[in-house]
Amino acid sequence: MENKPTSSPTSFVDQSVVPGDVVLDLSNMTNQTLKLGGGLRQDCDAISVMKAGKLRFSNPNKYWVESSQKRYVPHAGDSVLGIVVDSKADNFLVDIKGPGLAFLPVLAFEGGTRRNIPKFEIGTLLYVRVVKANPGMNPELSCTDASGKAAEFGQLKDGYMFESSTGLSRMLLSSPTCPVLDALGKKLSFETAVGLNGRVWVNASSPSTVIVVANAIMNSESLSGVQQRIMVEKLIQNLKLST
Amino acid sequence: MEEAAAAEVVVVVTPGEVLGKASQVRAGRGAYVAPHNNLVYASLTGFRRTLSPPPNSPDQRPTVEVTGHKAHGAVPEPGSVVIARVTRVTARMASADIMCVGPKSVREKFTGSIRQQDVRATEIDKVDMHLSFRPGDIIRAVVLSLGDARAYYLSTAKNELGVVSVESTAGETMVPISWTEMQCPLTGQIEQRKVAKVGG
Numbered sequence: 001m002e003n004k005p006t007s008s009p010t011s012f013v014d015q016s017v018v019p020g021d022v023v024l025d026l027s028n029m030t031n032q033t034l035k036l037g038g039g040l041r042q043d044c045d046a047i048s049v050m051k052a053g054k055l056r057f058s059n060p061n062k063y064w065v066e067s068s069q070k071r072y073v074p075h076a077g078d079s080v081l082g083i084v085v086d087s088k089a090d091n092f093l094v095d096i097k098g099p100g101l102a103f104l105p106v107l108a109f110e111g112g113t114r115r116n117i118p119k120f121e122i123g124t125l126l127y128v129r130v131v132k133a134n135p136g137m138n139p140e141l142s143c144t145d146a147s148g149k150a151a152e153f154g155q156l157k158d159g160y161m162f163e164s165s166t167g168l169s170r171m172l173l174s175s176p177t178c179p180v181l182d183a184l185g186k187k188l189s190f191e192t193a194v195g196l197n198g199r200v201w202v203n204a205s206s207p208s209t210v211i212v213v214a215n216a217i218m219n220s221e222s223l224s225g226v227q228q229r230i231m232v233e234k235l236i237q238n239l240k241l242s243t
Numbered sequence: 244m245e246e247a248a249a250a251e252v253v254v255v256v257t258p259g260e261v262l263g264k265a266s267q268v269r270a271g272r273g274a275y276v277a278p279h280n281n282l283v284y285a286s287l288t289g290f291r292r293t294l295s296p297p298p299n300s301p302d303q304r305p306t307v308e309v310t311g312h313k314a315h316g317a318v319p320e321p322g323s324v325v326i327a328r329v330t331r332v333t334a335r336m337a338s339a340d341i342m343c344v345g346p347k348s349v350r351e352k353f354t355g356s357i358r359q360q361d362v363r364a365t366e367i368d369k370v371d372m373h374l375s376f377r378p379g380d381i382i383r384a385v386v387l388s389l390g391d392a393r394a395y396y397l398s399t400a401k402n403e404l405g406v407v408s409v410e411s412t413a414g415e416t417m418v419p420i421s422w423t424e425m426q427c428p429l430t431g432q433i434e435q436r437k438v439a440k441v442g443g
Binding site: 042103132134136137138140 | 332
């Protein structure tokens with residue numbers, strides 16, 4: 001519980017922290033206005049960690065903990081891949097790997113009216129945006145962006161969907177493009193949809209391409225950039241040898 | 244089984260027992276008149292009491308009523324003010340367990356639901372239920388009607404109705420700072436609720 005005697009805030013940044021670590025002491029800091037992101041909480045003067053992960057800092061005063069899990073906690077504004085579980089009069093019930101089912105209103109589509117309600121069967125894969133995610137209530141989804149346009153949201157047809165961790169999803173969505181997608185994109189042609197809930201969908205013209213892309217992505221979470229490129233080279237060589 | 248002769252003899256009756264003819268007695272609490280044969284039947288289990296009619300009313304029939312052999316807990320009636328604890332909040336309504344009716348606490352569980360249009364009196368279609376109630380809040384509401392089979396309909400559409408007591412995530416009772424906001428005294432976090440105007 002004691003801080004190091006020379007406690008400077010940078011001592012914990014970019015390091016792995018576990019729940020219970022006191023990472024900042026407000027009484028020692030000059031700038032006392034902080035923005036705390038996920039995974040941190042304030043106990044009077046001490047900022048302690050709630051979630052295991054890496055502590056990150058961004059100027060001027062934002063701190064948060066980044067971690068990678070298989071569970072997804074819904075937040076408003078996230079784009080996720082959901083699977084339709086049931087359909088009611090006003091909503092589709094969609095599973096987004098969260099604590100409860102999410103509601104997708106039947107009118108939440110571009111140009112959606114009561115007369116052209118889409119008919120999604122049970123098991124349909126959808127790329128949707130989380131509109132509201134309040135604790136204790138079921139999340140609300142939408143197939144339009146904030147301005148009402150369709151913007152790539154909707155049903156994902158064909159292709160292959162696999163599940164992995166939330167950290168991998170964030171890595172795939174980071175900019176500049178992450179090395180594995182960059183290397184794959186130079187040699188193969190495919191399309192992907194990445195959900196922040198740990199689900200990734202891949203589609204290509206031939207099944208072997210889909211398999212290579214999916215395997216490359218699944219193996220890439222713990223590899224560094226260079227290792228990712230080497231792995232992709234090997235996989236593509238095997239692909240070319242076999243065709 | 245047949246009607247007693249004098250007013251003071253108390254007899255235990257059960258639902259369905261005949262208490263008299265509608266032409267001779269009036270149905271009070273716990274009794275009702277069956278329209279097809281104009282007989283007064285008991286609807287509750289309890290003691291049968293007969294009340295003499297007020298002297299200058301045109302209808303001089305005595306009133307027969309059935310009161311419980313143990314004291315009833317309070318039952319919500321339309322128009323009564325209740326204290327309830329919110330159990331569930333969805334986009335359109337909030338469910339609450341009614342704990343007190345007026346000053347008395349209830350003996351058995353009653354469920355109330357507050358619909359989106361009954362949360363406040365102004366701008367009722369722009370109400371965000373999550374910014375009005377959360378599960379665990381204690382609210383003061385008025386009963387609108389008996390509602391449906393599952394729950395009474397409650398309303399908080401007045402200044403003195405709404406959230407009365409809330410516990411923050413830090414465990415402290417929050418302090419109201421306006422009619423839409425409450426603040427935790429320990430951490431200073433502000434949360435939005437439909438706050439009841441208490442006092443003066």
